Amino acid sequence: MDINALFLRKKFWFYDFIFGSPIGKPYKEIEYISEHSCIEGQVIREQKLKDILNFAIKNCPFYYTVKSDNLSDFPIMNKSKYIDSYNQIRVPEDKINHQNGTVHIQRTSGSTGTPFAVPQDTMKRQRRIAELKYFGRIVGFNTHEKLIHLRAWNKWQEKTTKQIKSENIIPFDISELSDDKLEELRKLIIESNAICLRGYASSFDIIAKYVIEHPIEHSSLKICIAGSEALHDDVRALVKKYLNCEIISQYANEECGILAQERIPTKESDNVMYFNNAGYYFEFLKMDSDEPAEFGELCRIVITDFHNHAFPIIRYDNGDVGIISKPDEFSNGYPVLQKLYGRRLDVCYTTDNIPLSPMVIGRILKHYEDISQWQFIQKSQNEYILKVIMRNEKSAVDYLQSPIGILKKHLGQSAIISIEQVNDIPVLNSGKRKSVINEWKK
Template sequence: MSLNGFCKRSVYWIQDFLHGSKVGKHYREIKTVMRSAEIGKKIQSERLAALLAHATANTAFYQRYAGRPLEQFPIMNKSKLIENYDAIVVPVDKIPEQETEKVHVQKTSGSTGTPFAIYQDSRKRHRRVAELKYFGQMVGFQSHEKLAQCRIWTNWQSKTKSQIFRENIYPINVSKMDDDTLRELCRTVRENRITAIRAYASWYDSLLAFLISGKGDAADLKTVKVMFSTSEELNVATKEAFQEQFCIPIVECYADEEAGIMAHQKVQDNRFYLNHASYIFEILKLEEDKPAAYGELGRIVITDLYNYAFPLIRYDTGDTAILAKGNEETGGWDYLEKIYGRRLDLIYDTKDNPIHPMSFARVLKNLDGIRQWQFIQKDKSKYLLKLNVQKEKFDLENTLLEIRKIVGQDADVQIEYVEDIPVLASGKRKMVICEWKKS
């Protein structure tokens, strides 16, 4: 713990207290629920009853389910939510504790190739902040300690200098997965004595190779106490290598942009502790909407207890997992033994520089008219972008402009319009594919 972090953390909590402890109340409730399933299930049951009553009273889509238990509500995926969007949105004047005339619009990165924008109310936003603080502290990272945030920073999402100062979050743009970016990360960590890194799972593969090859100096990371892995499935060998060779633990965080943190590991503990404080979890069979048995691979379906602007009820995340029965160490709560998320192909630009596949998702989610997409590298400088679009809103010229910013101005980018992007045998769509075998 640093004096700098302590002071900024103290200022934050004092300001939150003076404004009614809007984050603090959520933080304390999360802590109470996660500590004990016996107490937590009572609170969870109350929150679920309130959510269902709200959704059935204030949305056209759910009003027909009034008075029914959760298991009689329909399973929803991203496509179904988009199809019924207007019937699910709650009018602002019907949202409790909403603080502004407009709700927050959270755009997803489209990690399945289906971009999606979801409304989140003020209370949901406070909840998400509280979740970050709780799960960070669970692995020994106090909020407002220095954190390197490695992600695709775009024109639509960035950190101002004042935000960096207040939050102690140092943004590192990892759209290019090259040695220069890795050197910048190591330099930033060394010069600012950063204590934690948050990055995409595949980024740690590149960082490990960079250090082992001798191009980077592991001493640059000596102040790092923990690293957070997000967005993709982490390579087990990479996780073990960082722990064994550099004594830096990597903890995996299962989260998405439309909901928030759904599960989190602890240091040197491979169990995924589900966020029972904010969600109802169902692990359903792969081929039918019935509960999977403990130890059986099933689909992750969540009900968000705190989004009153756009209720996410029985939302199929598109990921799969194995559920395990809770024990004393987990507070009696069930947990996940393993999560099977998405591993994404690496793409190269026309100069042979590796590009993180999330670069495309971060851009395409902000372009109007795109329902689904899939990006394929066919050869060194030949690419194919498959698109399912809403033609009256879609701007082809701007889309090609943004894609060439990523892969190179000399790129040969072909467009193929499709009615649907096919799913894999797992039921998931692969948004980025590399068919070029780099020599």
């Protein structure tokens, strides 16, 4: 047992109780809605939806003309529309301070080229903390256990010494992952007795491949939480084998918080995600219209946040697409996220203009062990580039003739796939390493 983690956890919840349970109350509500049937949670969710819609109508000039608390009467928004209408949506602080505390500005990374600063009131920030604690617990990570957070840390996000000590979180910068940096991380995992690694899915790919040749013989790791990018099957397998712990995928964004997450145990062939229905109302709309999509159909995921009273997020199409399935035995009557493909820019299309899952590319290339890293880019309807970093002096052009042939079976025989052997695949401003990019359908 980690005595320090237990002490910090008890201390946190004690002070939370003393100050009126600002984290404990939303935590219990998240737990109740998530673990009971959708029928039992329906009254709470419907009231939350009605409250945020009415609040927006009364306090945001942008919504003054909406004369209904019916969600379908509100416009569908995206990041650009929010930026253009920022001052008409942002709620004056004097209208929220008496109830929801001070306002914090949450900035997105702008990895798709559009940075976004979202005001969040104190109660929304507390809700996000409660989400982190609940969704960590259900996959085996208890709050205040030792966690190494892998991300591109900078002066705006860096943690103070006091935060590191009180939260038991070690920030580790992965802006660049040279062998020296990977060795530093390997030693940190061993020496810190960390229970959890949290970071980008692509980072786990690089880390696991390094650990193949530089094993971690003894580790306290129980869980890796991968976010921001699609978690490919080969990365999942590598982490389980060489880091000797479970790994789950978490769907979240900076603007809102945790939107969905896998659970443990999961089926190897069917790693579905379960939505955070306690925090958000989700709509699943067709790719080419605002009509509801069918189960099994590629769709846009549109989000309404129940809790942000500083800047209401209503019907937010943040660019993520996926496939939704009927409720399963664990979802308590709610639909489940069968596949998350990430941004529309991350979905490639065949030469016949049919969406192709990024997972298809990963499942082909994972069988070619001399590939260290890869990136697949669609340039036009039938032109593609496969960038690869090789582990040795082999010629990528010669080595990849077989997988190129397999890729053409999925993309179409008229596909023109160019191979570029490179020394580096740069990270985005966010620190993410995107494996699939669509430059054609922007």
